[in-house]
Amino acid sequence: MESLNEIKSLLKSKQLRVTQTRLAVATILLNNKEKPLTSEEIFNKIQKSKKYDCDQVSVYRILSTYDEIGFIKKSNFQGEASRYILSNMEENNSLGHEHYFKCTACNYIKPFHNCFVSSKERELEKNGFKNLKHHLEITGLCPKCAKVS
Ligand SMILES: [Zn+2]
Ligand SMILES: [Zn+2]
Numbered sequence: 001m002e003s004l005n006e007i008k009s010l011l012k013s014k015q016l017r018v019t020q021t022r023l024a025v026a027t028i029l030l031n032n033k034e035k036p037l038t039s040e041e042i043f044n045k046i047q048k049s050k051k052y053d054c055d056q057v058s059v060y061r062i063l064s065t066y067d068e069i070g071f072i073k074k075s076n077f078q079g080e081a082s083r084y085i086l087s088n089m090e091e092n093n094s095l096g097h098e099h100y101f102k103c104t105a106c107n108y109i110k111p112f113h114n115c116f117v118s119s120k121e122r123e124l125e126k127n128g129f130k131n132l133k134h135h136l137e138i139t140g141l142c143p144k145c146a147k148v149s
Contacts, residue, residue, distance in 0.1 A: 014069050024052040025062045029086045036083035036109055039063050077137055103142035
């Protein structure tokens, strides 16, 4: 997903109307490909751009729609609001989801693109295990904060 045009055709292919607010949310996500954002952060960025007028509830609704069509990935950190990041639709297979490292000092977030747990799950599935789920979050200090402390 590289451009707004791609997003427009994706919306159309999913029978979704191309609205200014949907595009605004998509633009923010495009500009933050490596940084998962909460719906509040996305809303604040839209407000700041002053180009669009929308409320927080519609941003949240758009995010759930995007999540449903696989356009974005949702992640949860313990005790925190969900964060969203564009998914790579081309390689959207079972390895497609991401986990994150979060710095406890500066809140820097780094996504990990390959999940090594998925292959373990598939191995278990072959042995008859079903409905497997996992949560993984890595927290600690990023290199910058590690230097200071
Ligand atoms: Zn840090
Ligand atoms: Zn995983």
